[in-house]
Structure formats: C-alpha cells, structure tokens
Amino acid sequence: TDLDHIRNFSIVAHIDHGKSTLADRLIQLTGTVAARDMKAQMLDSMDIERERGITIKANTVRIEYPAKDGQTYILNLIDTPGHVDFAYEVSRSMRAVEGSLLVVDASQGVEAQTLANVYQAIDAGHEIVPVLNKIDLPAADPDAVKANIEDVIGIDASDAIPISAKTGLGIPEVLEAIVHRLPPPKGDRNAPLKAMLVDSWYDPYLGVVVMIRVMDGIVRKGDRIKMMQTGAVYGIDKLAVLKPQMVDIPELGPGEIGVFTASIKQVRDTRVGDTITHEKKPCAAPLPGFKPAQPVVFCGLFPVDAADFEALRDAIEKLALNDASFSYEMETSAALGFGFRCGFLGLLHLEVVRDRLEREYDLDLITTAPSVVFKIYMRDGEVRELHNPADMPDLTYVDHIEEPRIKATIMVPDDYLGDVLKLCQDRRGIQLDLTYAGSRAMVVYDLPLAEVVFDFYDRLKSVTKGYASFDYQLSEYREDRLVKMSILVNDEPVDALSIMVHADRAETRGRAMVEKLKELIPRHMFKIPIQAAIGGRVIARETLSAMRKDVTAKCYGGDATRKKKLLEKQKAGKKKMRQFGKVEIPQSAFISALKMD
Ligand code: GTP
Secondary structure: OOHHHEEEEEEEEOOOOOHHHHHHHHHHHOOOOOHHHOOOOOOOOOHHHHHHOOOOOOEEEEEEEEOOOOOEEEEEEEEOOOOHHHHHHHHHHHOOOOEEEEEEEOOOOOOHHHHHHHHHHHHOOOEEEEEEEOOOOOOOOHHHHHHHHHHHOOOOOOOOEEOOOOOOOOHHHHHHHHHHHOOOOOOOOOOOOEEEEEEEEEEOOOEEEEEEEEEEOOEEOOOEEEEOOOOOEEEOOEEEEEOOOEEEOOEEOOOOEEEEEOOOOOHHHOOOOOEEEEOOOOOOOOOOOOOOOOOOEEEEEEEOOHHHHHHHHHHHHHHHHOOOOOEEEEEEEOOOEEEEEEEEOOHHHHHHHHHHHHHHOOOOEEEOOOEEOEEEEEOOOOEEEEOOHHHOOOHHHEEEEEEEEEEEEEEEEHHHHHHHHHHHHHOOOEEEEEEEEOOEEEEEEEEEHHHHOOOHHHHHHHHOOOOOEEEEEEEEEEEEOEEEEEEEEOOEEOHHHOEEEEHHHHHHHHHHHHHHHHHHOOOOOOOEEEEEEEOOEEEEEEEEOOOOOOHHHHHOOOOHHHHHHHHHHHHHHHHOEEEEOOEEEEOOHHHHOOOOO
C-alpha cells in the first residue's frame, strides 16, 4: 500500500471515557468484523481485562475504510493500555503511529489519565483530534468540555467531534477526520528494513506473536530477521495483519503494522521497543530511546500451604514466559517459608499477576506488603538495591539511603481538595502546583513512591468518594531519613512484616501496626507480646492476653461427630494461618497490618 493511503493512530482517554466502545464502533462501521462476530469490547482479549474493564496489553486492528473522496484507506488502530503501570508500553506504541484521537467524556471533562496519555501523544509528535464522547447523556456539556480541553491541555478543541460511541452518532465524522486530519506515515521502501517491536504475546496455537511497525524497507514471509537489542536471529514463519483476527499477508512495507511468528520460545525473548532488521542487510542504526521496562514495586508471594511451593514455581515460570516486565527470584522467609520475591511495574500489575496465579493456577497465596526499590549507599562506596526490607544491611555499614520519588497529578472537584491535600501531606508530599479549571482543581505533588504503593489510591478514592483521578511518573531518587522497622511477635522477629519507614513516622506507624496485629492475631493459650522495633530499640508494644476457654468445651462431651467436625473446621481455618514459633498468624495480617487509616 502506498503511504498516502495509510493512517496509523491510537486512542487516548481516561479510563471509562469510552475508548473501547469507540474502537468497537470503528471496527463495526467499516465491516471489519461481520456483525455476528462482533462481541462487545472486541479488543480486550484477556478474560481478566474483560472482567475488570481495563486494557492491559496493547492490541491493534487494521481497518479498510472507503472514504468519501472515493479512495480506500488502511487505518491501523493501536489500542494502548490506559493505566500508569504500563506507561512505558504506551510511550512505545505511541511512537508507532502518527496521530491520536483524544476521547473525553462530555459529561466529565479531562481527567488525570487523559492528561498523562495525551502528553505522551504530544511527546511522540502526534496530530491530535479531540472527540467528545457520550453526548447522548443528559449531563453532557460539550461546550464546557471543549473549553476544559483548551484550558487544561492547551490544544485547540474548536473542531472537536461530538459523538456517542454508544448510539453510533458521529462515528462517520470520526473516520473522515482520521483520513483528512491525521498525517500519513513516512518511510523509504528501498532502505534496509527497520521496524519497531511494538508488542508481543503468547498464543497457545502459534507461540509467540510479535507486533511490528515497519519504518523503512520491506519484510516478507521467510525473511531472516535480527532483533538489534538482543542480537537474536529468527526466520519469519508467518506474516499477517490483524482484522482483528489474523489474516496472512505476503509482505509489509513502510508505514504498515502487522504481526509475525518465528518460532520464538518465550515472550521474554522479545523486547518492546527493540528494532528489527534483516540479518544480511541490516539498517545502520537502531531506533532511538530503547529501554527495558524496570520493575518498581516488589513483594513476596508465598503459598499458604507450604506443599504448594512447586506448583507456585511452575505457575510463576509459566506466567513469566508471557510477561517480560515481571521479575522473580526465590526467597526464603523465616516466617513464611519458601516463596518468591517478585517485581512489578506497579500496583495494578502486581494485582493482575497475583489474581492470575490464584485463579488460573488455583493457588492460595500470601502476599507480603509491597515495597519499592531503595538505594543503599554503603560506607565502603558500594551501592545496593534493596528489594526487600528484610535484607537491610546493618546500619553501621550504611552511609545513607535514597528512595524513589514520583510526580503525581491529581484532579479533583473543589469540595474534596482539602482532603486530598491532607492525604498528600500525610504521605510526606511536597506540593508543586495547584491550578483550577472550572470547579475542578489540579494539584501536582512530589511524593515518595513508598507512600503511594501501598493504599494511597484506595484512600484517595475513599476521601473523594471516587471523584478524584490520579496519575504519576517516577521522577528521581532522593536521600531521606529512612529506617527499617521490625515486628516481633512473642519475641520472634517476623521478617515478612519488616518495612522501611521515615524516621519521623516510625513511632506512629509502629504503634498502628502492633495495635492492628493485636486484633488480627487470634488469642492463644498464652500471653503474646507484639512489638515494633528499630534496631534493638522497641518503639511500640501491645500484649495479646491468653485465651480462657477450650473451644471444644461447648460440645458437652458426648457428641463425638460434632466434636470431630469442629476440629476439622479449625484445621481448615488453620491452612490460612502461619506458624511462628508457637504463634499462629492469619495470612490476612500480612497486608492488613500495614493499612493506614
Ligand atoms: P477502559 O477500557 O476501561 O479504559 O475504558 P474505556 O475508556 O475503553 O471505556 P469503555 O468503552 O469500556 O466505556 C466505559 C463505559 O461507558 C461503558 O459502560 C460504556 O458502555 C459507556 N459508554 C461508552 N460510550 C458511551 C456513550 O457514547 N454514551 C454512553 N451513555 N455511554 C457510553
């Protein structure tokens, strides 16, 4: 296809503003999928995405559109993940297209993720077509939202297209705008092959499928290609475009987007952002700006039943084959036994992986509190990355500690601003900016990531009744007075409950934790001291008093089956417990103890 007849674009939007519904409409209206095959949210392929209504993996579709000018155009839509955890994937897929539809809910206006995503699009040099969705809603106020887009984002919204992705109103105008307002791609057919690896996933029938955008040159079925970052060479077995099901194609030229398979064993062997070229006639230089996705949040995953360790290892290995951004290594905890220390791109990513392990592999897991990567500067000049507070070296060898900071943008109706500021302040935030657009405030904070990974988002939602939106970017590592706090139950340290905290907050946090644990740990036959300590110094202490009654006492001796049932019930309950010396701690304690309220 010649370049003038190709348009590549993505859709940027805040969650729930209607990105998937619009994509479905575009596909439907152009007859890309026969009506009977149309299922809602065609592009969200994984079950878990469908259930949670979030798009995790970038996906794409090639649409053939006969425009009003009598010409047929190829429109390639790349569906980008909307969540901050996957910001790196978003930024790469943005570089594979030339334009974006900016979808804003006309009853809501611009939200934090709208901003984050549209700035990525602007950074990638996109032409942007604003689209006001949900104008069928009585609360829709397209003019106000146009002004809102101009105010907050600073782009011209005068010819924003009013649509209803639900009823189909305005969809033909969107298609025309894609053709006439977005630029065609550029590229040289005769240059050596240069293509960007945009995404990859595992298909149970085909193995690893790699999605690429060709920049220069031509790739054909059977070609020997090389991945420039990894150096690996493969022969292309299958070359196809997504409509959205795979349709074989003999070649892909500049500006085109498609997929190939090449007997690649694991998704791990493919790096998003890598440059693909021909083995024999490579391009001179790879595409700029490649960086592998780095895990920023770590936690321990342990089987509730120690006998499930092998099953957990198996499941983690299988999952990892398909998710290069997830890291793991074996970990032993005095408290929890054998498990894995796992690294994730963010909290949502963590939750998704844990859910999949529990659901798809039927495992019962204990998740320890999420922690960020601290940089420990040792006195001898060595710099260590601390993934697990339990591994904190002895303080006498430590010079100073740095923690990751983020730049967080929060958009919230005026009424809740006070609560949001207080929350950010409580989490050691430094206010950078505060502006208003209509009755909504936009506040920018510099926050320690460690204070956000835990329950910040939940707290934010609850203090604003769900009206706030939030987004963040990692900014830098900065020194602060951080200490490791240990928890001792019955005088034994429980390593899985150790956390890194700011020195000024250690006492408050410590007291809160021991109080919570006192509630969470059931009574035993003996008295249990619960303590929080920094180094050898106890900073908070509670005592759980001994249990008085024997549980079987109420069975009045006689009824043996009833007694047996009761004991069995207790035993089943025990599976969710962990034994520490003489004390049993329920698995829920490992997360609940850290919740701050
Ligand atoms: P994520 O995939 O979760 O990021 O969300 P999304 O932006 O793709 O939103 P989605 O298309 O899933 O739409 C969110 C909700 O808004 C769904 O319940 C849709 O049915 C609804 N919706 C989408 N477009 C319209 C519209 O034009 N009018 C109305 N009334 N509802 C709409």
